[in-house]
Amino acid sequence: MKESMSFSGNLEQDTSRFLRLHHCPHTAGHCLKVGYEAERLAARFGGDPDSARAAGFLHDISTIIPNQDRIRAAWELNIDVLPEEAAFPMIIHQKLSRTIARDVFGIENIAVLDAIECHTTLKASSTVLDRIVFIADKIEWDQAGRPLYLTELLEQLDVSLEHGVFVYIDYLWSRREQLKVVHPWLAEAHAELSVMLGV
Template sequence: MKKIEELSGCLEQDVSIVLDRYHKEKTKEHVFQVAKKSVALARQFHVDERICFEAALLHDISAIVSPLEMLEIANEYGLLLDPAEKKYPFLLHQRISVIFAKEFFNIDDEDVLSAIGCHTTLKAHPSVYDMIVFLADKIAWDQQGEPPYLAMLEKDLEISLQKACFDFIEMQWKEGRLLYPHQWIKEAYADLQEYMNHCSE
């Protein structure tokens, strides 16, 4: 695993320095946009802004290594791989970012680590922080322009985080964007569907 240089202890500054050092300017712009949106959602839903901010800053920190290196790190740490991760090792980046957050940035807050670790796929029984970072990552996406689903998510977020997450995953499925669904997103979808059904009763 790559060794990250000595850090100052100021997370915002250190993330910026590391991503600059590895020439990840696009990733840096993305994570700071996700952090901004995560804090806004934390305020909207009256939860801890620090947790959302820290998780968002570190959610893509593993971008400093290649997908092949992510696979090597996963094997080194004995992670059980989902078939989707074996086929598309980039999907490991959420879990490798957790390792980097703990090993190099001394993050031990389980809420922060959980939100980092499922920001791409979500998972069953997600916490409010998991859902906020998941959605902020999709809203502040790393492509040009506004995401085509932005209006849908903004409307959903007036109702609940759960509805926004459910509708996003369902849209991905219906549009065939999930070429090889990770088990976690299947479980998240089933869990959220049960939640939505219960709410409509």
């Protein structure tokens, strides 16, 4: 992967070029939007804007690996594969993105790597940076149309970052019977936030 292009050291340019080189222009645009939204949220909620922006730029970098190849790639990279991820390979892209960010882009900041790794599901004992990148990804929705949860999520962000995060976590939790799988990290994050917020 690394041999496929020269790296400038400018993360915005490099992530965008890398994704476009691997025929993922839609993801390139999405990652830039998430990076800048994460930077804004970090400034608002006391996070580190540089780390948030970097994690946002890289969070979906593993889109270059086709869905049908992701579990095999995870095994080859010695990534722990949970049963839920084996059943629904799309969801392991967050772990693959962490590895690509580290091994291809040279990211050494553990907080950034951790935020990338849980940007889809969140996890228990999440940090402010984890929550910022998680919620930036949900605000900058990469599918067609306006997501049903967005208005409430933005309103609850005026209460706190955690209230905003919980809107999306609870949105998924209330629809868990319709989900392909319920990732254990999501279940743990929902339980923890429910107690934290007293809901």
